[in-house]
Amino acid sequence: MILVTGGAGFIGANFVLDWLAACNESIVNLDKLTYAGNLENLTSLRDNARHVFVQGDIGDRALVDDLLARHRPCAVINFAAESHVDRSIHGPAEFIETNVVGTFNLLEAVRAHWSALPADEQETFRFLHVSTDEVYGSLGPTDPAFSETTAYAPNSPYSASKAASDHLVRAYHHTYGLPVLTTNCSNNYGPLQFPEKLIPLVIHNALAGKSLPIYGDGSNVRDWLYVGDHCSAIRRVLEAGRVGETYNIGGCNEKTNLDVVNTLCAILDELHSGSPVTPHARLITFVKDRPGHDQRYAIDASKIERELGWTPSETFETGIRKTVAWYLAHQDWVNHVTSGEYRSWVSRNYADTHA
Numbered sequence: 590m591i592l593v594t595g596g597a598g599f600i601g602a603n604f605v606l607d608w609l610a611a612c613n614e615s616i617v618n619l620d621k622l623t624y625a626g627n628l629e630n631l632t633s634l635r636d637n638a639r640h641v642f643v644q645g646d647i648g649d650r651a652l653v654d655d656l657l658a659r660h661r662p663c664a665v666i667n668f669a670a671e672s673h674v675d676r677s678i679h680g681p682a683e684f685i686e687t688n689v690v691g692t693f694n695l696l697e698a699v700r701a702h703w704s705a706l707p708a709d710e711q712e713t714f715r716f717l718h719v720s721t722d723e724v725y726g727s728l729g730p731t732d733p734a735f736s737e738t739t740a741y742a743p744n745s746p747y748s749a750s751k752a753a754s755d756h757l758v759r760a761y762h763h764t765y766g767l768p769v770l771t772t773n774c775s776n777n778y779g780p781l782q783f784p785e786k787l788i789p790l791v792i793h794n795a796l797a798g799k800s801l802p803i804y805g806d807g808s809n810v811r812d813w814l815y816v817g818d819h820c821s822a823i824r825r826v827l828e829a830g831r832v833g834e835t836y837n838i839g840g841c842n843e844k845t846n847l848d849v850v851n852t853l854c855a856i857l858d859e860l861h862s863g864s865p866v867t868p869h870a871r872l873i874t875f876v877k878d879r880p881g882h883d884q885r886y887a888i889d890a891s892k893i894e895r896e897l898g899w900t901p902s903e904t905f906e907t908g909i910r911k912t913v914a915w916y917l918a919h920q921d922w923v924n925h926v927t928s929g930e931y932r933s934w935v936s937r938n939y940a941d942t943h944a
């Protein structure tokens with residue numbers, strides 16, 4: 590049995606689905622079901638006795654204590670977070686609450702639980718914290734990619750809150766000996782991603798014939814990793830990562846935002862050729878830049894490859910095509926998650942950029 594937090598969100602749900610398909614261990618899935626958490630991501634598990642879903646907050650100490658005592662997981666994997674940079678700019682408080690205070694609470698509960706385990710269970714227990722490359726800040730065009738020893742320099746309230754949580758995780762190992770692992774991954778894309786992030790937002794808007802908002806001049810660079818590859822990397826780190834270590838995970842796919850959007854438009858022209866708005870690239874609109882927008886992220890993933898033999902199995906070209914096909918085939922999912930709160934968030938905060 591493992592305890593996963595945030596397993597109804599984008600990466601967490603992909604992880605839960607992949608895990609249950611790949612191995613025999615069961616999952617307790619603790620998720621608060623914020624706007625980003627969606628039980629529809631897990632409908633295929635409705636009758637699966639190996640998946641126990643619990644709606645709740647990682648900041649609820651009594652609940653986390655109870656889940657640990659009742660299920661005695663051999664590992665905790667922490668995906669739960671507020672994850673969107675733009676939201677952190679408009680309202681940072683929830684990011685501090687969940688990403689910093691929530692992770693602290695989870696660590697405290699896990700520490701108490703782990704300290705009371707028999708020695709053999711203590712030895713094999715793991716706390717894996719899922720983090721981001723954004724903690725390293727922004728790179729210039731010719732700077733070397735982020736390695737595990739790059740100094741932290743977070744620039745947004747989101748990345749600062751994730752950096753704080755990474756430091757707490759590190760300190761719990763250093764001070765208390767808690768057997769932790771941390772992964773810092775680049776930008777994910779793939780099925781089940783909420784359409785507030787660049788790739789699903791562009792697909793969603795293009796299908797609706799709406800403008801495709803590109804911040805600034807579109808020259809910002811991100812490294813893109815297919816979500817299934819992130820999940821396989823986490824499984825590998827959990828299985829064989831050295832306790833107390835951090836592992837950078839990336840796809841070796843540095844692209845400018847403009848390249849990403851043009852690629853999406855070209856695939857949509859092909860896979861959705863009956864659309865009245867072909868060529869989709871004519872929907873591209875350059876809008877006011879994000880404040881404090883990091884220019885470039887790039888990951889040096891040589892440590893995880895060298896030590897654990899992990900490499901991604903999708904290229905950007907194969908992964909992005911699969912992703913567009915998934916969104917085209919799952920318009921119901923998109924329609925459900927983009928009703929209600931999503932619409933009011935867009936009109937409240939993006940009135941001038943996301944028409």
Ligand code: NAD
Pocket residue numbers: 594595596597598599600601619620621622623624625626627645646647648667668669670671672673687691719720721722751773774775776777778783
């Ligand atoms: P997401 O926003 O899609 O999902 C987050 C999930 O956490 C949701 O299901 C939400 O309901 C849940 N949650 C939020 N607050 C909670 C709380 N207090 N208690 C319990 N559950 C709570 O995020 P994602 O993109 O799936 O990211 C998952 C993790 O991976 C995050 O920690 C994020 O920082 C990290 N990460 C994301 C990316 C990316 O590109 N999306 C890249 C690297 C790392």
Ligand code: TYD
Pocket residue numbers: 673674675776785786787788790802803804809810811846879
């Ligand atoms: P995003 O998906 O929000 O991820 P992150 O900020 O965590 O990297 O954004 C990816 C890139 O796309 C980032 O450089 C900001 C840019 N972007 C746009 O140009 N337009 C948009 O509407 C969004 C949401 C993002």
